[in-house]
Amino acid sequence: MQVSMKLEMKDTPGQLVSVLTPISQCGGNIIAVIHQRDQDSDSGVLDVQIVLDLPEGRLDDLVGQIKKRGVTITRIGKERLFLQRSLLMIGHIMHTDISDTVDQIDRTGFAEVAELSLVMPAISERSSARITLKTATAADMNSAVTLLRKVSEKKEILIVEPLEECG
Amino acid sequence: MRIAILGFGSVGRGVAQVVQEKDLGITVTGLADSRSGIMDPDGIDLQAALDRKAKTGFCGDRSTAPLDVVDGAEYDALVEVSPTRIEDGEPAITHIVHALSRGKHAVTSNKGPIALAHRRLHTLAASHGAQLRYEATVCGAIPVLHVLQHDLLGNQVKALHGVMNGTCNFILTRMEDEGLTYDQALAEAREMGYAEADPSYDVKGIDAALKLVILANTIWDLGVTLDDVEITGIDLITPDAIRLACERETTIRLIAEAIPEKGLLRVSPRIIPHGHPLLVEGTLNAVTLHTDLAGELTFIGKGAGSVETASAVIGDLLYIGEHHAGAH
Numbered sequence: 458m459q460v461s462m463k464l465e466m467k468d469t470p471g472q473l474v475s476v477l478t479p480i481s482q483c484g485g486n487i488i489a490v491i492h493q494r495d496q497d498s499d500s501g502v503l504d505v506q507i508v509l510d511l512p513e514g515r516l517d518d519l520v521g522q523i524k525k526r527g528v529t530i531t532r533i534g535k536e537r538l539f540l541q542r543s544l545l546m547i548g549h550i551m552h553t554d555i556s557d558t559v560d561q562i563d564r565t566g567f568a569e570v571a572e573l574s575l576v577m578p579a580i581s582e583r584s585s586a587r588i589t590l591k592t593a594t595a596a597d598m599n600s601a602v603t604l605l606r607k608v609s610e611k612k613e614i615l616i617v618e619p620l621e622e623c624g
Numbered sequence: 625m626r627i628a629i630l631g632f633g634s635v636g637r638g639v640a641q642v643v644q645e646k647d648l649g650i651t652v653t654g655l656a657d658s659r660s661g662i663m664d665p666d667g668i669d670l671q672a673a674l675d676r677k678a679k680t681g682f683c684g685d686r687s688t689a690p691l692d693v694v695d696g697a698e699y700d701a702l703v704e705v706s707p708t709r710i711e712d713g714e715p716a717i718t719h720i721v722h723a724l725s726r727g728k729h730a731v732t733s734n735k736g737p738i739a740l741a742h743r744r745l746h747t748l749a750a751s752h753g754a755q756l757r758y759e760a761t762v763c764g765a766i767p768v769l770h771v772l773q774h775d776l777l778g779n780q781v782k783a784l785h786g787v788m789n790g791t792c793n794f795i796l797t798r799m800e801d802e803g804l805t806y807d808q809a810l811a812e813a814r815e816m817g818y819a820e821a822d823p824s825y826d827v828k829g830i831d832a833a834l835k836l837v838i839l840a841n842t843i844w845d846l847g848v849t850l851d852d853v854e855i856t857g858i859d860l861i862t863p864d865a866i867r868l869a870c871e872r873e874t875t876i877r878l879i880a881e882a883i884p885e886k887g888l889l890r891v892s893p894r895i896i897p898h899g900h901p902l903l904v905e906g907t908l909n910a911v912t913l914h915t916d917l918a919g920e921l922t923f924i925g926k927g928a929g930s931v932e933t934a935s936a937v938i939g940d941l942l943y944i945g946e947h948h949a950g951a952h
């Protein structure tokens with residue numbers, strides 16, 4: 458998942474590096490480091506914003522490690538899944554355990570179901586749903602859609618995908 | 625130019641009507657339907673043939689078989705407009721093979737022979753110095769093959785998307801506009817003459833897939849068949865699903881898609897946004913070509929109809945007449 462953090466640290470040599478080490482220990486990947494060495498440089502405080510890609514479940518560990526090094530975390534943004542795609546599902550959606558379908562997506566760790574609108578007609582008829590998936594990257598989105606298609610095929614649910622234009 | 629018309633249904637009669645009404649320099653010297661045929665090197669009286677067909681169900685002489693016309697009539701180009709049979713492409717393949725082997729050009733609206741035997745027929749035509757053209761097989765009146773073969777020279781086509789079946793597009797349009805169920809919209813399509821008694825060929829996406837095969841083999845020479853296309857029809861679409869799509873300013877259309885880079889050949893119902901160039905209404909067809917130089921090009925037009933389809937056939941004939949005159 459993608460995490461952005463605002464850190465406040467002492468403006469002394471080695472402080473930044475001391476933060477970067479636990480990140481890599483937690484299996485994280487740094488996407489961007491933004492220094493804000495602006496205002497009063499006399500204050501001896503350095504503001505840094507870091508954007509990183511972190512394996513699911515490691516955030517608490519990382520936060521602990523960073524705090525241990527005397528660095529203050531002023532903000533954590535888990536603006537993780539910013540790609541969205543809505544698809545339609547048609548079939549016996551309830552009878553084939555919709556919560557299991559949603560679970561299978563959420564359990565991937567890289568995708569989640571952000572919205573589900575279900576319309577149910579008479580009990581024996583096929584129902585229709587709009588499902589919105591969220592992921593961080595396009596590759597993850599394609600994997601999530603492939604998974605949804607696979608799960609739905611077993612349940613004889615038709616998936617209608619958006620037309621993704623190519624360049 | 626002298627032509628023989630094989631098949632005197634909607635398209636065959638449309639061709640005859642255009643030839644009769646317009647001074648195009650085309651003479652019909654051979655004509656056949658399923659059970660009769662007629663030949664006249666000086667030109668068949670088309671009005672009489674149309675009247676005879678309407679009255680008796682036969683366009684010609686019952687003792688003359690269709691293949692007799694293909695083999696015996698004096699013509700420059702065969703117009704093969706018999707029904708599409710996806711199982712074996714017959715009798716059209718035999719008709720076209722016989723004509724090409726005589727060194728005659730062939731023009732067809734029949735998807736069967738082109739989807740099933742494109743390479744073989746193409747090679748045969750080349751070896752006899754004859755032309756094989758089939759504009760009418762894909763998207764009716766839209767001259768997409770001509771554009772691809774002649775007007776986009778130097779371009780590489782990266783991908784194509786299209787709405788290639790008017791029946792499906794009509795049904796989905798009616799479901800969206802009126803909230804009809806699939807069955808209601810299909811019944812309406814039948815009433816309007818847009819759907820066959822057995823609509824499965826259209827609504828299950830097979831017709832669109834055949835057109836995709838023809839386009840893919842023409843553009844990229846992929847040598848693919850119907851089995852290579854991933855096909856999903858529209859017969860399971862619900863009005864609720866369309867409504868859910870509309871809430872997001874999108875709708876559903878049956879889209880044929882080819883992206884050779886990704887090995888993708890697919891016909892399936894897809895969500896497309898309102899205002900999208902491929903979002904056409906009713907029985908219209910549309911096709912978008914993604915090219916490296918010209919960018920994206922979208923063509924919209926009638927995908928079927930007697931005279932509309934005849935337009936594509938006539939275009940092919942006149943093209944051959946202009947560029948490959950001195951036929952054998």
Ligand SMILES: NC(=O)c1ccc[n+]([C@@H]2O[C@H](COP(=O)([O-])OP(=O)(O)OC[C@H]3O[C@@H](n4cnc5c(N)ncnc54)[C@H](OP(=O)(O)O)[C@@H]3O)[C@@H](O)[C@H]2O)c1
Nearest residue numbers: 631632633634635657658690705706707708733734928929
């Ligand atoms: N209609 C369109 O808008 C359209 C658009 C694009 C492509 N096409 C294609 O064009 C072709 C013709 O379509 P259509 O709508 O004109 O079909 P149609 O109305 O069913 O007419 C087919 C004609 O072919 C004749 N026929 C059947 N078997 C034959 C044989 N063995 N030899 C010679 N003629 C034979 C039929 O004879 P009888 O009259 O004796 O039954 C009939 O006259 C089809 O392949 C179709 O897929 C049609």
